[in-house]
Amino acid sequence: MLTRRALIAVAAIAGGALLAAATSPVTAQPQTETVPERGVYTVLDAEDAAERTTVAGSGVDVLGSRDGELTVVASPAQARSLRAGGFSLEQVGDFDAMLADRSGGRSAQGVDEFPAGDENYHTYAELTEELKATERDHADLATLSSVGRSHEDRELHLIKISDNPDIDEDEPEVLFTCNQHAREHLTTEMCLHIVQRFTDGYAEDAAIKKLVDTREILVVPTVNPDGAEYDISEGQYQGWRKNRQNEGTDLNRNWGHQWGCCGGSSDRPSSETYRGPSAFSAPESKALADFVDSRVVGESQQIKAHIDFHTYSELVLWPYGYTDADTGPGMTSAEAQRFQDVGKQLAQTNGYQPQQSSDLYITDGSVNDWMWAEHKILSFTFEMYPSDGIGLDGFYPPDEVIPRETARNDEAVDTLLRAAG
Ligand code: LU0
Numbered sequence: 001m002l003t004r005r006a007l008i009a010v011a012a013i014a015g016g017a018l019l020a021a022a023t024s025p026v027t028a029q030p031q032t033e034t035v036p037e038r039g040v041y042t043v044l045d046a047e048d049a050a051e052r053t054t055v056a057g058s059g060v061d062v063l064g065s066r067d068g069e070l071t072v073v074a075s076p077a078q079a080r081s082l083r084a085g086g087f088s089l090e091q092v093g094d095f096d097a098m099l100a101d102r103s104g105g106r107s108a109q110g111v112d113e114f115p116a117g118d119e120n121y122h123t124y125a126e127l128t129e130e131l132k133a134t135e136r137d138h139a140d141l142a143t144l145s146s147v148g149r150s151h152e153d154r155e156l157h158l159i160k161i162s163d164n165p166d167i168d169e170d171e172p173e174v175l176f177t178c179n180q181h182a183r184e185h186l187t188t189e190m191c192l193h194i195v196q197r198f199t200d201g202y203a204e205d206a207a208i209k210k211l212v213d214t215r216e217i218l219v220v221p222t223v224n225p226d227g228a229e230y231d232i233s234e235g236q237y238q239g240w241r242k243n244r245q246n247e248g249t250d251l252n253r254n255w256g257h258q259w260g261c262c263g264g265s266s267d268r269p270s271s272e273t274y275r276g277p278s279a280f281s282a283p284e285s286k287a288l289a290d291f292v293d294s295r296v297v298g299e300s301q302q303i304k305a306h307i308d309f310h311t312y313s314e315l316v317l318w319p320y321g322y323t324d325a326d327t328g329p330g331m332t333s334a335e336a337q338r339f340q341d342v343g344k345q346l347a348q349t350n351g352y353q354p355q356q357s358s359d360l361y362i363t364d365g366s367v368n369d370w371m372w373a374e375h376k377i378l379s380f381t382f383e384m385y386p387s388d389g390i391g392l393d394g395f396y397p398p399d400e401v402i403p404r405e406t407a408r409n410d411e412a413v414d415t416l417l418r419a420a421g
Pocket residue numbers: 062063064181252310311312317321357358360361363366381383
């Protein structure tokens with residue numbers, strides 16, 4: 001194991017240099033004729049978190065993880081360097097061919113539309129329309145505002161659901177955020193589902209009414225609208241993860257707690273886990289953080305609990321992500337135990353696997369670490385459906401799964417709302 005890590009460290013440096021050469025414009029390398037420029041691979045033997053951190057840290061794009069297998073997108077140089085480091089890689093396919101294939105080879109109705117067959121996913125314009133309709137139809141339950149604007153100047157919508165939504169009541173506030181990662185479109189549907197359930201269901205369902213009456217539910221359905229729109233541009237899925245600032249910043253590596261500390265992000269702008277030039281350099285994470293900061297009223301943070309939705313792997317994750325240790329500065333063993341207890345309780349309702357975030361792989365600058373360390377918010381990541389996926393299926397499940405896979409989290413959402421009390 002140590003040998004493998006030592007090897008990979010050397011290989012990763014070499015790989016970085018090779019990658020830089022391989023990505024210089026126009027000059028095709030001979031090996032790209034047989035090895036895809038962006039190949040999808042299953043890494044078979046990344047069984048512990050240290051090994052998964054090594055793989056993630058090598059600069060490949062980790063798509064999903066389950067039961068000791070990672071699905072990654074790698075350049076030829078990255079694949080070579082991982083193999084040189086002792087990992088077994090099975091090639092699943094060519095990422096770009098799979099993207100084209102998944103989009104059906106169908107040209108979409110136009111730009112900024114989901115590919116044919118996936119129209120039930122909401123584009124940014126459709127989402128905006130849906131949120132406005134919710135506010136219009138349920139003026140007594142919902143107010144639409146924003147936490148700020150994206151790099152390309154899109155509104156970062158915030159919808160508040162409560163009885164008396166225009167008044168700041170003294171009730172636990174609970175935050176749901178979605179779509180930090182552009183291609184994780186199912187999460188936007190998750191947030192929209194939360195919005196619709198608590199508004200449309202209010203009149204009929206006593207349990208929903210009770211939660212809405214006694215909580216203030218805050219939902220940001222897309223934290224990364226620029227990336228999400230880019231991902232569906234040109235009539236086919238782009239496999240895009242980051243925001244659209246320069247080469248793109250991974251928003252979930254840009255948060256200000258232990259930013260860039262621990263090998264859980266990259267300082268290379270081309271990397272899929274690029275952390276940005278400084279903490280909160282991305283306007284999207286900055287706007288959301290400023291909003292959360294603004295919920296400190298009379299020295300007390302009003303937001304008590306939070307879920308940030310991602311796809312995929314069907315996991316419930318809790319902080320810290322930057323360290324293997326269960327505890328750490330600002331996290332006592334009693335607090336770690338509470339995360340574990342609530343996390344397990346949530347996972348029982350949806351069948352996801354509960355674990356500390358770093359049990360997956362080390363991440364630094366993630367939203368959960370910041371929410372907890374700065375504000376003591378009980379902050380989870382849900383990695384939604386599917387549990388595993390061959391290549392791209394994971395990020396682009398057909399729109400038919402939206403109702404089932406969003407409703408699957410109803411009980412978890414209710415449980416967290418109650419736990420916030
Ligand atoms: O940001 C990520 O890498 C997440 C996992 C962390 C929240 C621990 N996985 S994702 O990018 O595949 N959604």
